[in-house]
Structures are given as structure tokens and as C-alpha cells.
Amino acid sequence: MNAKAAADAVRRAAEAHATAGALWPDALQHTVRQLIDRLAASRSLPATGLDYPYNSTATSLIASIDLTSWGVASIGDLHQLLLEAEPTRHADGTVTASRTSVGRRGELGSWYTPPELAAATVSLSLGLQLAQMPPGPESIWHINTIDPACGAGVFLLAAARYLSQELVCRLSVRPEEQVRMFQAALPQVIEDCVFGADIDPVAVDLSRAALWLEIGGTRPFSWLDRNITVGSVLEGPHAGPPAWRERQEAARANQPSNTPRPNQPGSN
Structure with missing residues (x-):
């Protein structure tokens, strides 16, 4: 899976958490915590114990990403992209997010250092x-x-x-x-x-x-x-x-x- 496909899967996982009822900032945290857990598992490390609700769609999407060459900085990069996304809740209750501007990334001053x-x-x-x-x-x-x-x-x-x-x-x-x-x-x-x-x-x-x-x-x-x-x-x-x-x-x-x-x- 290339970087664009991975970013898309992470965005859709956050959308799944938001569709299940989480506020968008919480949906981002749930998604990042799932990624951290998956990264730990990929290195055969103990479970982190981080708390987030189970979501089958988000879990499947995160599981589809090959984290072999990933580090926390890679997750941080995707988190910054998610902060630039603006969520929309549709009439059927589903949530989708699209990148519009710097969004909450600017509000939080989230500009990570190389x-x-x-x-x-x-x-x-x-x-x-x-x-x-x-x-x-x-x-x-x-x-x-x-x-x-x-x-x-x-x-x-x-x-x-x-x-x-x-x-x-x-x-x-x-x-x-x-x-x-x-x-x-x-x-x-x-x-x-x-x-x-x-x-x-x-x-x-x-x-x-x-x-x-x-x-x-x-x-x-x-x-x-x-x-x-x-x-x-x-x-x-x-x-x-x-x-x-x-x-x-x-x-x-x-x-x-x-x-x-x-x-x-x-x-x-």
C-alpha cells in the first residue's frame, strides 16, 4: 500500500469512528491510538493499553495498512493531514471528511519538526x-x-x-x-x-x-x-x-x- 492509499485508509477509519458517534477530534484520537497499537503489534511489543472504542470498519481499514517500515513520525504525518480535513455529517448519519485548509492544524499549531x-x-x-x-x-x-x-x-x-x-x-x-x-x-x-x-x-x-x-x-x-x-x-x-x-x-x-x-x- 502506497502513502496515498494509507492516508486514505486512515481518513476512512476516522470517518468510521465519527459515523459511530464520536466527535471529530475524538475520532482522530481513536484512529491514532489504533495505529499506535498496530505499530506496537507489528514489532511484537506488549499491548499499550490505550483506550478507544471498538469499530469493525476502522479496525479493518487500519489492519489493511502495512506498518513494517513505519515509525511514530509516520503516524504524526497522517495526523497532521487529518487535522486539515473538515468533517461533514450527512442526512443518513454517515460522516465524510475532505481536506479544505489548515483547519484545526492551524488552531493547534501542529507543525511537526523533521x-x-x-x-x-x-x-x-x-x-x-x-x-x-x-x-x-x-x-x-x-x-x-x-x-x-x-x-x-x-x-x-x-x-x-x-x-x-x-x-x-x-x-x-x-x-x-x-x-x-x-x-x-x-x-x-x-x-x-x-x-x-x-x-x-x-x-x-x-x-x-x-x-x-x-x-x-x-x-x-x-x-x-x-x-x-x-x-x-x-x-x-x-x-x-x-x-x-x-x-x-x-x-x-x-x-x-x-x-x-x-x-x-x-x-x-
């Missing part, structure tokens, strides 16, 4: 920050990075990879151990150092999925519920992900927010 640009931006910004800190591996755990409009999690994923790789380099790990150490560091770095928020609930689902898939589903999908949340960090001192706020408060008090991490990920 991964290559995100990686370069993260390398520059975090590199400058780390250059001002002590050179040891313990400095990594003091990084507190947040994307206030996390979209499909592209910046969060880039930050997690960069910090994990930097940690491995600072540990002076033997070349043959670097991949294992990187994989061991990644979940710890994500949990302690990476946070995000977005006003679009679908974007939050996508960001959580991107990081969960990156660690191979070795933690429950709900693992980052306190790190990546719906909302805006600009709404006041009590806004933003709970885990991020706790890190901010701990930093102001100049004390660790939890038990200090070992310098060597995966060590006993």
Missing part, C-alpha cells in the same frame, strides 16, 4: 548547556529538558538519544559495550531528564509512543504519564508535567528529587 533538524537543534542547545557543567557523567542527571509543544515527540526523542550517548561517552565505556550501555541508559535518561506537554491530546499520545517504542516497550506504556501531559507550561507555576515541576522545585531547593542515579546505567 527529525534531522530536531537532532541538530538538540545537539547544539544541550551541548552548550553541558559545556558549562562538570565533565563527569553525573552532570547528565542534572539536565532538565522540556518541549512545551511536543508534537510527535521528535525533539524529546532527539534529546533522549543525545543525553544517553553523551552519558556513555563520559563513562569511557569499551567500544564493544557501548550499544548495551546506551540501551541501559536510555530509559533512565528519559524518565529523569525528558519532559513534554502539548495542548493536543493526540500529540501527547504520539510523544509517549515515540519514547516507549524507542526503549522497545520494556516499561508499561503508562510509564511517562507524569512526564508528558496535556496542557501548556505557560499557564502558570502549577502548569506542566508533574514530574517536571518536581524536578524544578528540587533544583530550586538544591537537592535531588529522588534517589541519585548510579553513574553506570544497569549496574548493580
Whole structure:
């Protein structure tokens, strides 16, 4: 199935959810959650536990898409296209959607960043920050990075990879151990150092999925519920992900927010 056919199948799946009674924003979220579940299944990962109503038509349409070469960014691209669609409910109760303009995509500011640009931006910004800190591996755990409009999690994923790789380099790990150490560091770095928020609930689902898939589903999908949340960090001192706020408060008090991490990920 080519990209155009896949996009058409996803649009029709969202229409099926809307025809069954879901409001269009909810229909988009149901469809994206089904895609995330299918993507996890295609990688033989555990079920995500994401909640959405069963719809036989939508399920058949999603099942017809070959997700072998897909990632969360691919789902994010389709989500952006769906945000540009305007639904119409017909006299017989069916809903169809057609692309008219930027639609809700403009309202939500949903313009996702290419991964290559995100990686370069993260390398520059975090590199400058780390250059001002002590050179040891313990400095990594003091990084507190947040994307206030996390979209499909592209910046969060880039930050997690960069910090994990930097940690491995600072540990002076033997070349043959670097991949294992990187994989061991990644979940710890994500949990302690990476946070995000977005006003679009679908974007939050996508960001959580991107990081969960990156660690191979070795933690429950709900693992980052306190790190990546719906909302805006600009709404006041009590806004933003709970885990991020706790890190901010701990930093102001100049004390660790939890038990200090070992310098060597995966060590006993």
C-alpha cells in the first residue's frame, strides 16, 4: 500500500469512528491510538493499553495498512493531514471528511519538526548547556529538558538519544559495550531528564509512543504519564508535567528529587 492509499485508509477509519458517534477530534484520537497499537503489534511489543472504542470498519481499514517500515513520525504525518480535513455529517448519519485548509492544524499549531533538524537543534542547545557543567557523567542527571509543544515527540526523542550517548561517552565505556550501555541508559535518561506537554491530546499520545517504542516497550506504556501531559507550561507555576515541576522545585531547593542515579546505567 502506497502513502496515498494509507492516508486514505486512515481518513476512512476516522470517518468510521465519527459515523459511530464520536466527535471529530475524538475520532482522530481513536484512529491514532489504533495505529499506535498496530505499530506496537507489528514489532511484537506488549499491548499499550490505550483506550478507544471498538469499530469493525476502522479496525479493518487500519489492519489493511502495512506498518513494517513505519515509525511514530509516520503516524504524526497522517495526523497532521487529518487535522486539515473538515468533517461533514450527512442526512443518513454517515460522516465524510475532505481536506479544505489548515483547519484545526492551524488552531493547534501542529507543525511537526523533521527529525534531522530536531537532532541538530538538540545537539547544539544541550551541548552548550553541558559545556558549562562538570565533565563527569553525573552532570547528565542534572539536565532538565522540556518541549512545551511536543508534537510527535521528535525533539524529546532527539534529546533522549543525545543525553544517553553523551552519558556513555563520559563513562569511557569499551567500544564493544557501548550499544548495551546506551540501551541501559536510555530509559533512565528519559524518565529523569525528558519532559513534554502539548495542548493536543493526540500529540501527547504520539510523544509517549515515540519514547516507549524507542526503549522497545520494556516499561508499561503508562510509564511517562507524569512526564508528558496535556496542557501548556505557560499557564502558570502549577502548569506542566508533574514530574517536571518536581524536578524544578528540587533544583530550586538544591537537592535531588529522588534517589541519585548510579553513574553506570544497569549496574548493580
